[in-house]
Amino acid sequence: xxxxxxxxxxxxxxxxxxxxxxxxxxxxxxxxxxxxxxxxxxxxxxxxxxxxxxxxxxxxxxxxxxxxxxxxxxxxxxxxxxxxxxxxxxxxxxxxxxxxxxxxxxxxxxxxxxxxxxxxxxxxxxxxxxxxxxxxxxxxxxxxxxxxxxxxxxxxxxxxxxxxxxxxxxxxxxxxxxxxxxxxxxxxxxxxxxxxxxxxxxxxxxxxxxxxxxxxxxxxxxxxxxxxxxxxxxxxxxxxxxxxxxxxxxxxxxxxxxxxxxxxxxxxxxxxxxxxxxxxxxxxxxxxxxxxxxxxxxxxxxxxxxxxxxxxxxxxxxxxxxxxxxxxxxxxxxxxxxxxxxxxxxxxxxxxxxxxxxxxxxxxxxxxxxxxxxxxxxxxxxxxxxxxxxxxxxxxxxxxxxxxxxxxxxxxxxxxxxxxxxxxxxxxxxxxxxxxxxxxxxxxxxxxxxxxxxxxxxxxxxxxxxxxxxxxxxxxxxxxxxxxxxxxxxxxxxxxxxxxxxxxxxxxxxxxxxxxxxxxxxxxxxxxxxxxxxxxxxxxxxxxxxxxxxxxxxxxxxxxxxxxxxxxxxxxxxxxxxxxxxxxxxxxxxxx
Numbered sequence: 001x002x003x004x005x006x007x008x009x010x011x012x013x014x015x016x017x018x019x020x021x022x023x024x025x026x027x028x029x030x031x032x033x034x035x036x037x038x039x040x041x042x043x044x045x046x047x048x049x050x051x052x053x054x055x056x057x058x059x060x061x062x063x064x065x066x067x068x069x070x071x072x073x074x075x076x077x078x079x080x081x082x083x084x085x086x087x088x089x090x091x092x093x094x095x096x097x098x099x100x101x102x103x104x105x106x107x108x109x110x111x112x113x114x115x116x117x118x119x120x121x122x123x124x125x126x127x128x129x130x131x132x133x134x135x136x137x138x139x140x141x142x143x144x145x146x147x148x149x150x151x152x153x154x155x156x157x158x159x160x161x162x163x164x165x166x167x168x169x170x171x172x173x174x175x176x177x178x179x180x181x182x183x184x185x186x187x188x189x190x191x192x193x194x195x196x197x198x199x200x201x202x203x204x205x206x207x208x209x210x211x212x213x214x215x216x217x218x219x220x221x222x223x224x225x226x227x228x229x230x231x232x233x234x235x236x237x238x239x240x241x242x243x244x245x246x247x248x249x250x251x252x253x254x255x256x257x258x259x260x261x262x263x264x265x266x267x268x269x270x271x272x273x274x275x276x277x278x279x280x281x282x283x284x285x286x287x288x289x290x291x292x293x294x295x296x297x298x299x300x301x302x303x304x305x306x307x308x309x310x311x312x313x314x315x316x317x318x319x320x321x322x323x324x325x326x327x328x329x330x331x332x333x334x335x336x337x338x339x340x341x342x343x344x345x346x347x348x349x350x351x352x353x354x355x356x357x358x359x360x361x362x363x364x365x366x367x368x369x370x371x372x373x374x375x376x377x378x379x380x381x382x383x384x385x386x387x388x389x390x391x392x393x394x395x396x397x398x399x400x401x402x403x404x405x406x407x408x409x410x411x412x413x414x415x416x417x418x419x420x421x422x423x424x425x426x427x428x429x430x431x432x433x434x435x436x437x438x439x440x441x442x443x444x445x446x447x448x449x450x451x452x453x454x455x456x457x458x459x460x461x462x463x464x465x466x467x468x469x470x471x472x473x474x475x476x477x478x479x480x481x482x483x484x485x486x487x488x489x490x491x492x493x494x495x496x497x498x499x500x501x502x503x504x505x506x507x508x509x510x511x512x513x514x515x516x517x518x519x520x521x522x523x524x525x526x527x528x529x530x531x532x533x534x535x536x537x538x539x540x541x542x543x544x545x546x547x548x549x550x551x552x553x554x555x556x557x558x559x560x561x562x563x564x565x566x567x568x569x570x571x572x573x574x575x576x577x578x579x580x581x582x583x584x585x586x587x588x589x590x591x592x
Contacts, residue, residue, distance in 0.1 A: 011042035011130040013246055014111040024128070024135070024148050031146050039130050049111055053309045053317070060275050060289045060299040110285040113247040113307050114233045115139065134179055147175035179240050183338040190347035197353065197384040204376055204387045206452035210459050214512035214520035214528040215261040218541050220451050222266065222567055223258035225582050227393075230254075233307075238371035243324045243335035246317070250307060252335055252369055253320030254577070255392075257569040259454035260329045262462075263495050264572075268514040268565040268584050275299065285310070288578065290568075303568055306577040319570035319577045325355045330461040332356050332366035339373050345389055353379050365461045367454070374450075376457050393450040467501040483507045491515060514565055514584070541584070 009016040025031045115136075116125055127136035133145040135152070141159035143152055152159075152175070159176045161167045169176075210216050227234070234251055241248045257265040269290055276288035287310035289299035304310035304317075311317045324335040334352040339345045348368045356364045356379060368375045369392070377386040486497055486507045497508040512520040517533035520541050530538045565584040570576035 008116060008125055008127040009038070009042060009130065010115075010127055011039055012046060013113055013131065013241075014046065015113070015115055015127070016042060016045065016111050017108040017116055024145060026148075026150075028146070035130065035133070035145075038128075042130065046111070049309070053311065054313055055277070055287055055302065055310055056313050057289065057299055057302060059277065110308065112309070113250075115236055129179070132179070134177060136179060142177050142179045143175045144177050149173065149175050181240055181242055181337070183344065186343060186347055190343060190350050193350045194346035194384075197350075197379075197382060199349070199384040199386060201388060202378075202385045204390075204453040205456040205460070206449045208456065209506075210261075210456060210509075211452065212522065212528070213261070213509045214522050214541075215263065215266075215509060216455055217528045218268075218512050218520055219258045219261045219266055219455070221541060222582060223255070223451050226254060226258065226579070229579075229581055234371050238337065241337075243337045243370070247307065248337070248371065249320040249322075249324070249335065250318050250577075251371060252333075254306070254569060255369075256328055256333055256367075256454075259451060260458045261455050262329060262458070262498075263491060263513060265329070265569060267568045267572075267576075268518075269303075269568050269578075270514075270516040270518070270565045273516055274303075274566070286580070301572055301576070302574040303576050303578040306579045312574045315574055319575050325352070327359075329458050330365070330465065331458060332361075332364055334366055334368045335370070336368055337370050339368060339370055339375065339389060345375065349375070349377060349384060349386060352377065353384060365457065365464075367457065374454070376453070387453075390448050390450070390453070393448075462498070463502055463505065466499070466505060483510070487511050487521070516565075518565065 025034045115127060124138060127134075128145065129136060130145075135143040135145050135148045137143075137152070137156060137159075140163055141152075141156045142163060143149070143155075143159065149155060155173050155176060158167070158172050162169070162172045162176050163178050230251065233247065237245070237248045237251050243249070243252075260266070273291045273293075274288050275291065276286050285305060285308045287302065287304045287308070290301040290303060291297045292300040302312050304319075306319075309317050316322065326333055332352060332355065334348065334355060336344075336348040336351075339348050345368075352366045352368050356366060361379075363380050364378075366377050366379065368377065372392055373389050374392050375387055375389055377384055482504070486494070486504070487510065489497065489508075491513040494508050494511060494513055497504045499505070510522040512528075514520065514530075518538075519531050520528050521531050522528050527540060530541055532538050567579045567582045568576050569579070
């Protein structure tokens, strides 16, 4: 194939993308030697990149000015990269700028956890998966790495048909496989243990005053943008990873952060209060710090680009907990990749309850989540209440998209031949899809308000431990006075008030603070509106996609300057992620 293409090597979950070609030995002994050699080679590369991706907070301190001066000296005169340091600080440390000299030559981009996809410029990409020993062509044709035929191009139609489920394994070449992860068979029947907990199904709440609160409005919008940005990655992680894998954990954790609607987990930070670092030669990959609000403006908190690998010294990569079960906003989050059948759902519920009881909890809420389905449960004194298995809404079926494209192409061909539209034919389905259709009889629901359900779940969980008392019985002022006072507090005080009592939580929830004087405020009878302490009302909450490859503190539209607040999610302990492609933009007037 003489068109543009990627050759991608995958090892230890990361993808290494090249433009070059390679040959895979066909002799079994030579193949094993080659496999070990390649794994060792990419392990060495990973160690080199680990040095590049390990960051010290000192790099954002006194050395930043020198880095900026070095950057200015190295910058070509024709590059239009002028940026006002008072508006946005952007530095390129030497070890990032020249990482190509110390790691691997010809690498197209930073090693990452998501497989590359067709971008309109690349016509073909090949993935050599050293983890699972699979050779992939364009995300739809898969071969056993040890059996790749020299004529694999001629087998691509056959390989794609097998991946789509149109033909069985006995009908295709021995080299053809799929990249799907298959669940380990259950050793015991979990249903008796499940029935011992006297389970009964409940209908989840999805409509209340919460739906009109600023944090809910903001987080739902950010959640939807995140899904549109990472839909392919979510599909990849669900189909080709297990719940303990890095990318699976990170994506699930991000969804939980948004659903919490909590300023403890989701923030919008102004770029005027951040410093970013990025490699000069790579448009992708960056990290940064959030500055404190004091006179010194010292670096306070490290943040890394989502799924980009940067981390602080002494900390591991990523924002998500390393375990597949953890306590989050008062609830147990239990990751389980496959809960599509009743048996696997029962097994997951039994296991989640055992996990909660192991932490000496006799009453707790839990969410069992894959990247395709989720179930909410409440465990009280040995009894389980749970929802039906619900579709998460984050998963997009890659196979269905290919089938629809094929169907359209066939229609075009037949119509162009006789001018008549062909009769509709029943679309083929594989065994997996038939099984899923059957499982819907046990409760799966496609048409649910996913974000609303999850948000109400976390809100109810947080309220369980709060006092349900009336404010005027606790203090000396009427409710309206407390409500007005809480509308002026800073972000840290606002978060603290959310945990005082249910009335205080209601009052504090009427303001979502985005830092640097910008707030999303709730007014009776109106949609939440953004206010700035200097400029007053600046309009509704409208986030945007930032298509620039590097983080920028500003943008120009119709001659007007927009300043940005970037999405940050995760714990404020140096492990949080920043997503620069999702930003909030306002005219320069709030900062003037």
